[in-house]
Amino acid sequence: MTRSDWLEQAINLACGLLLLTAVGALWRREVSALIPILSVQGIALTAIAALLASEHPAGAEAVVVAVLVGALKVVVIPLLLRRVHRLVPGARETRPLVNVASSLLAAAGLSLLAYAAAGPLIDASPSPTARATPVGLALVLIGFFVAATRQRAVSQIVGLLLVDNGIAATAFLATDGVPLIVELGVSADLVLAVLVLQVLTARMVRTFGDGDLDDLRELHD
Amino acid sequence: MTADVRGLVIVALALGQAVLLAVLAPYVLGLTRAVRARLEGRAGGRLGQPWRDLRKLLRKGPTSPADASLVFVAAPPVLMATSIVVAGAAPFVATASVAGRADLIVVVGLLLLGTVALALAGLDTGTAFGGMGASREMTIAALVEPTLLLSVFALSVRVGSTDLATIVSAGATDPASVFTPASALAAAALAIATLAEGGRIPVDNPSTHLELTMVHEAMVLEYSGRDLALVEWASSLRLTILLGLLANLFVPWGVATALTPIGVLIGAAVFVVKVGLLAVALAVGEVFTAKLRLFRVPELLAGSFALALLAVLAAAVLG
Numbered sequence: 001m002t003r004s005d006w007l008e009q010a011i012n013l014a015c016g017l018l019l020l021t022a023v024g025a026l027w028r029r030e031v032s033a034l035i036p037i038l039s040v041q042g043i044a045l046t047a048i049a050a051l052l053a054s055e056h057p058a059g060a061e062a063v064v065v066a067v068l069v070g071a072l073k074v075v076v077i078p079l080l081l082r083r084v085h086r087l088v089p090g091a092r093e094t095r096p097l098v099n100v101a102s103s104l105l106a107a108a109g110l111s112l113l114a115y116a117a118a119g120p121l122i123d124a125s126p127s128p129t130a131r132a133t134p135v136g137l138a139l140v141l142i143g144f145f146v147a148a149t150r151q152r153a154v155s156q157i158v159g160l161l162l163v164d165n166g167i168a169a170t171a172f173l174a175t176d177g178v179p180l181i182v183e184l185g186v187s188a189d190l191v192l193a194v195l196v197l198q199v200l201t202a203r204m205v206r207t208f209g210d211g212d213l214d215d216l217r218e219l220h221d
Numbered sequence: 222m223t224a225d226v227r228g229l230v231i232v233a234l235a236l237g238q239a240v241l242l243a244v245l246a247p248y249v250l251g252l253t254r255a256v257r258a259r260l261e262g263r264a265g266g267r268l269g270q271p272w273r274d275l276r277k278l279l280r281k282g283p284t285s286p287a288d289a290s291l292v293f294v295a296a297p298p299v300l301m302a303t304s305i306v307v308a309g310a311a312p313f314v315a316t317a318s319v320a321g322r323a324d325l326i327v328v329v330g331l332l333l334l335g336t337v338a339l340a341l342a343g344l345d346t347g348t349a350f351g352g353m354g355a356s357r358e359m360t361i362a363a364l365v366e367p368t369l370l371l372s373v374f375a376l377s378v379r380v381g382s383t384d385l386a387t388i389v390s391a392g393a394t395d396p397a398s399v400f401t402p403a404s405a406l407a408a409a410a411l412a413i414a415t416l417a418e419g420g421r422i423p424v425d426n427p428s429t430h431l432e433l434t435m436v437h438e439a440m441v442l443e444y445s446g447r448d449l450a451l452v453e454w455a456s457s458l459r460l461t462i463l464l465g466l467l468a469n470l471f472v473p474w475g476v477a478t479a480l481t482p483i484g485v486l487i488g489a490a491v492f493v494v495k496v497g498l499l500a501v502a503l504a505v506g507e508v509f510t511a512k513l514r515l516f517r518v519p520e521l522l523a524g525s526f527a528l529a530l531l532a533v534l535a536a537a538v539l540g
Contacts, residue, residue: 006388009401012401012402012535012539013402015402015535015539016402016405016406016539017402017405017536018399019531019534019535020406020531021404022530023524023527023528023531027520027524073228099520100520100523100524101519101520101522101523102507102523104520104523104524104526105523105526105527106528108526108527108530108531109525109533111530111531112530112534115534116381131539132538132539134534134538135535135538135539195514
């Protein structure tokens with residue numbers, strides 16, 4: 001096998017892992033299981049960034065982006081989520097708006113939609129890895145679905161993180177990589193979102209003893 | 222080889238393969254039971270115990286409930302016949318002998334025909350348990366059969382054919398093409414579908430008659446004697462068929478791609494070893510997992526369906 005063959009196989013494997021973890025995030029109800037799933041997805045995303053960086057003509061900046069993505073998605077965000085999880089240990093999605101079986105079927109449908117929608121993108125993009133962009137789009141759609149149908153604050157932020165991973169994957173695969181400054185901005189936003197969630201969950205636990213966003217339906221003095 | 226001789230060889234091979242699987246199937250069941258018993262610290266039965274049970278049952282005459290119709294009487298032969306046809310026609314030992322005959326859709330359709338025959342028989346007797354088992358079986362089959370189809374479609378995208386023999390021989394001659402993300406996803410989906418279709422933990426517990434959980438046992442409750450023997454034999458044959466498909470589609474090495482005597486013998490030996498290993502893995506897995514609540518089963522099956530669809534998608538997108 002030549003080097004480019006090997007590279008393509010590795011990127012395909014990482015894309016497969018992205019899809020698998022997205023389905024896994026829909027499948028499992030326990031919040032404690034979502035965090036490792038998200039870490040694995042972070043690893044797959046970092047692998048894609050690193051593999052593309054090794055091919056990149058102006059390597060240094062791409063390598064920095066890959067390292068940044070790895071540090072953020074594999075270390076920092078799981079760490080923060082674990083701290084949130086510790087506030088409500090044993091939390092699980094007891095009553096998602098769409099039950100798990102239907103949401104898995106919906107995920108399958110969303111993936112098909114992503115595949116259909118990505119056709120023009122693939123045609124327009126010059127890079128050979130662009131064939132895998134439907135994976136990124138599917139991740140975005142599944143992430144939105146998770147964020148829209150889950151009740152717990154942590155699960156909703158997991159959905160948003162899926163969306164972000166999807167956008168990042170699409171950016172890496174369809175273009176020649178993301179400029180460092182853009183990646184820095186996105187990362188800062190993401191960390192901020194998770195931190196806000198942590199504060200929110202802490203306050204909700206103090207007030208209601210639980211992290212269920214449905215408790216926020218009514219206004220109180 | 223002239224065309225006539227070749228035709229004869231092909232028929233002989235298909236018959237031989239069907240006989241091999243029919244003889245092997247109860248031993249596969251015996252192996253899973255023996256491994257399970259050993260791991261749980263029990264003595265357990267011997268490998269041949271299912272065969273002894275079958276022989277005992279085959280000697281006894283069947284009894285039918287008073288209200289049973291032809292559907293009840295016909296179900297065991299239909300189940301057995303469809304299983305035997307699949308056992309003879311699918312690429313288990315050699316691919317050249319079955320090329321062009323073992324289309325995926327035919328194989329899944331035959332398996333489904335057997336499932337439906339048994340479910341109808343469960344309804345036919347009009348007992349509470351039979352109807353309950355049949356309705357559960359249909360709930361499961363509605364998700365399992367599409368998964369079976371889709372997970373193999375993921376492999377057929379690469380080959381460009383739904384002929385099982387073509388898929389298996391393409392995998393056997395080009396090993397690199399077997400290890401792709403698509404085939405990993407498809408393997409996971411097909412494994413779950415196999416567990417559900419074979420009635421194993423975590424979907425159904427084959428060793429209990431507990432009315433809250435049983436699926437297969439509930440449907441065959443009214444059978445006795447020869448009929449029961451046929452049903453049990455056919456169920457073990459279906460499990461062997463599914464394990465064999467799983468083995469040959471995702472680990473295709475050893476299967477005979479040419480019609481030489483040595484190749485066919487090696488193919489048969491390798492097939493027996495592969496199915497044996499899968500049966501041991503199945504038994505070990507069963508020791509460590511609990512049966513799912515019936516209401517959680519559709520979640521598992523929907524998950525496997527989603528995996529299969531993603532496998533097809535990955536095969537189309539990533540290649």
